[in-house]
Amino acid sequence: MHSVKDLPADDTGCGWYHLSPKRNPKAPHQGESHARWVIVGAGFTGLAAARRLAERFPADEILLIEAQEVGFGPSGRNAGFAIDLPHDIGAPDYIGDIDTAKLVLKLNMTGQNHLKEVVAQHGIDCQMRASGKYQGAIEDRGIAILDAYRGGLDKLGQPYEVIEGKDLPDHIGTHFYRKALFTPGTALIQPSALVKGLAETLPANVTLYEGTPITGVDYGQKVTLTHAKGRIVADKLLLTTNAFGMAFGFLKNSFVPTFTYGSLTRVLTADEQARLGGKDFWGLIPADPMGTTLRRTADNRLLVRNSFAFIANGKANPHYLDKFRKQHRISYDRRFPMLPDVEFDYTWGGALAMARNHQSQFGQLADNVYGAMGCNGLGVTRGTATGLLLADWLAGERNEVIDFLLASPGPNRNPPRPFLDIGVNASFAWGQYRAGLER
Numbered sequence: 001m002h003s004v005k006d007l008p009a010d011d012t013g014c015g016w017y018h019l020s021p022k023r024n025p026k027a028p029h030q031g032e033s034h035a036r037w038v039i040v041g042a043g044f045t046g047l048a049a050a051r052r053l054a055e056r057f058p059a060d061e062i063l064l065i066e067a068q069e070v071g072f073g074p075s076g077r078n079a080g081f082a083i084d085l086p087h088d089i090g091a092p093d094y095i096g097d098i099d100t101a102k103l104v105l106k107l108n109m110t111g112q113n114h115l116k117e118v119v120a121q122h123g124i125d126c127q128m129r130a131s132g133k134y135q136g137a138i139e140d141r142g143i144a145i146l147d148a149y150r151g152g153l154d155k156l157g158q159p160y161e162v163i164e165g166k167d168l169p170d171h172i173g174t175h176f177y178r179k180a181l182f183t184p185g186t187a188l189i190q191p192s193a194l195v196k197g198l199a200e201t202l203p204a205n206v207t208l209y210e211g212t213p214i215t216g217v218d219y220g221q222k223v224t225l226t227h228a229k230g231r232i233v234a235d236k237l238l239l240t241t242n243a244f245g246m247a248f249g250f251l252k253n254s255f256v257p258t259f260t261y262g263s264l265t266r267v268l269t270a271d272e273q274a275r276l277g278g279k280d281f282w283g284l285i286p287a288d289p290m291g292t293t294l295r296r297t298a299d300n301r302l303l304v305r306n307s308f309a310f311i312a313n314g315k316a317n318p319h320y321l322d323k324f325r326k327q328h329r330i331s332y333d334r335r336f337p338m339l340p341d342v343e344f345d346y347t348w349g350g351a352l353a354m355a356r357n358h359q360s361q362f363g364q365l366a367d368n369v370y371g372a373m374g375c376n377g378l379g380v381t382r383g384t385a386t387g388l389l390l391a392d393w394l395a396g397e398r399n400e401v402i403d404f405l406l407a408s409p410g411p412n413r414n415p416p417r418p419f420l421d422i423g424v425n426a427s428f429a430w431g432q433y434r435a436g437l438e439r
Contacts, residue, residue, distance in 0.1 A: 001226070006247040007213045008067050008351075011316040014077050015264035015346030019299070020193035021125055023200060025069045029209040030229045035063045038225065038234035040214055040248075042066035043075030044379055045372050046240035047198045048114065048387030053238075054203035056395040062206045063232060065225070067213035070199040074242065075379060076192030077350025079262065079293045079305050081133060081283055082112050082380045084185035085158060087149075089289055090358065094145070095152030103404045105156070108378070110401065111385030112187060115194070124197030126190045127298040133186035134163070134284040136177040136294075138437045142287030146181045149287075159184060172294070173278030176335045180284070188283045188295070191380065217248060219366055236394070239371040240387060242353035242379075243314055250365045254411040255374060256354045256424055257314040261321070262305035263328040263344040264297075273300055275338045290431040291438030292331045301345075302336065304328045306439055307432065309349070310424040312417065316349050324349075331439060352377050355411030362386055362405040363393070370394065374411055 037053050039046045042064050050064045066073075086104035088096040095101045119128050137143045146162075153160050161182040168177050199208060216226040223237040239245050243255040268276065276296075284294040286306075295303035307324040311317055325347045333340070353374045360374040360382070372386035386405065393402050414420045432439055 002217045002219065002249045004215050004217060004247050006244060006313045006315070008073055008244060009315040010068065010073055010077070010350070011318065011321060011348055013321065013346050014072070014192065014348040014350070015262070016080070016190055016192035017072050017076050018346065020071060020076070020190060020196055023196050025210045026208045028211040028229060029065065029227065029232060032231050032233070033063060034233045036060045036235040037062040037238065038223070038232055038236070039064045039238040039240055040225070041240035041242070041244070042070050042199060042208060042210070043073060043195065043240065043242070044383035045387035046238070047195065047202070048111075048384045049238055049240055049372070049391045050202060050206045051118075052388045052391035053394070054205045056391055058205060060205065063234075064202070064206055064208045065212050065214065065232070066208065066210045069210050070208070071192040071196040074351045075195045075383070077262070077348060078191050078379060079283070079295060079303065080189045080191045080380075081285065082115060082187040082189055083133070083378060084108050084112055084381065085153070085183060088358075091152070092148060093152030093155065094149045095156055098155055101156055103401055107385050107401050107404070108381040110388065111381035111383070114384055114388055115380070116187065118198060118201065119194070122197065122201040124194060124201065126194035126197055128187055128189045128194070129281060130187045131281055131283070132182055132184040133188070134172060134180040134182050134282065135287055136180045136284045137287035138176060138178050139288070142291070142438050143179055145287040146179055149181060153183070169277060171278055172282055172284060172296070173276040174335045186283070188281070189380070190298070219369060223368055235368065237369045238390065239365065239369065239373065242373050242375065243351065245361070245371055245373045250371065251361055251373070251411060253414045253416070254355060256356065256414065256420075257311055258352045258354045259309045259311055259316070259320065259349040260305065260352060261307045261324040261328070261347065261349045262303055263325060263347040265302045265342045266345045268300045268302070268339070268342065272339050272342065276336070286435070286438050288435045288438040290435040294335065302332070302342070304332050306331055308428045310421065310428065312421070314351055320349060321347055327439070334437065352379075356414065357409075357412045359408050359411050360386065360405070361410045362390065362408060
């Protein structure tokens with residue numbers, strides 16, 4: 001029996017969660033159950049895998065197990081960008097090999113299109129809009145990144161618009177940025193509302209259990225999962241747990257559990273909205289990866305998201321909330337001096353499963369154990385797509401995108417601790433310092 005010692009424990013401050021439609025969580029699992037398919041992790045990847053398995057195997061019961069509450073964990077804590085375009089930060093033009101970029105674009109579009117279809121089919125109230133995204137720059141280094149990315153987008157044949165700083169207030173209100181690159185293919189969402197809606201509209205042959213953290217696994221001919229109130233026996237187990245896959249005994253010391261932090265303001269008054277100006281709904285990502293992400297939401301709040309922390313056990317640390325809330329205020333004041341009295345209602349952290357080589361895990365992990373883990377910051381679209389494609393592959397389908405995922409070398413191994421901690425923390429500190437005003 002393998003003991004699962006690290007379990008998710010997110011903070012309670014997520015604004016997306018508290019502002020999303022209320023739902024009654026499904027009851028925890030109790031007693032003993034047997035199923036052909038069991039999925040652990042009900043974020044974007046697990047929900048997509050469960051939905052697609054249910055379609056592929058309508059006579060089978062699928063059990064979906066979530067340690068916390070759906071919409072409370074990392075899938076409900078991101079900035080809400082369902083991004084279509086590839087963005088290889090290791091390539092000079094942020095696109096890299098054109099054939100690989102085309103496959104990544106197809107992968108991301110698989111996830112985005114699926115989400116659009118499910119939202120439309122079930123009328124999920126998640127503020128989804130195909131509004132595109134801005135990528136903003138203020139420092140010379142950020143301007144150079146935008147110029148390089150333009151070349152990559154030209155090579156890929158994707159549309160964009162360059163918006164100079166003098167024109168940006170008509171788009172996003174603030175005069176802060178010198179230049180932005182607008183790409184039209186991103187959809188913006190309220191992430192916790194979307195995840196909750198996906199859970200509430202699962203097919204009838206999917207049974208969701210929430211509040212059921214798995215504490216032990218026996219990897220035998222059948223896989224036996226144990227928890228505080230019972231056990232679950234699976235013919236086949238799918239792990240869609242991102243960095244917590246390491247806690248289940250796989251990909252040891254491969255992921256870098258990374259938290260990033262967001263603050264959401266109170267609702268802007270009518271006067272404040274007029275002073276801000278610009279469009280009523282938009283999202284901006286930074287040219288520098290260590291910079292600040294911004295959103296203006298459907299209910300007229302402003303989101304500020306920046307700052308990173310390496311937390312090896314994947315559990316929220318309240319120390320960072322206090323620290324980075326102060327940074328959010330600095331970043332906010334730089335960008336919105338016309339709105340000096342707008343306080344933050346919520347501050348929270350959310351986990352990313354990062355790998356040093358920016359690779360994900362997809363496919364078989366052991367006999368009757370499979371996984372799709374490690375979205376490297378693109379969980380909305382890539383997580384959804386890999387969940388769908390894992391189910392398709394298990395149903396016997398092969399295509400160029402599945403073959404591309406199967407051919408991935410997966411995340412590489414990290415140096416041992418404490419060398420990993422020293423290296424990652426130093427890298428974050430330097431990156432955030434170098435971001436300058438971008439942060």
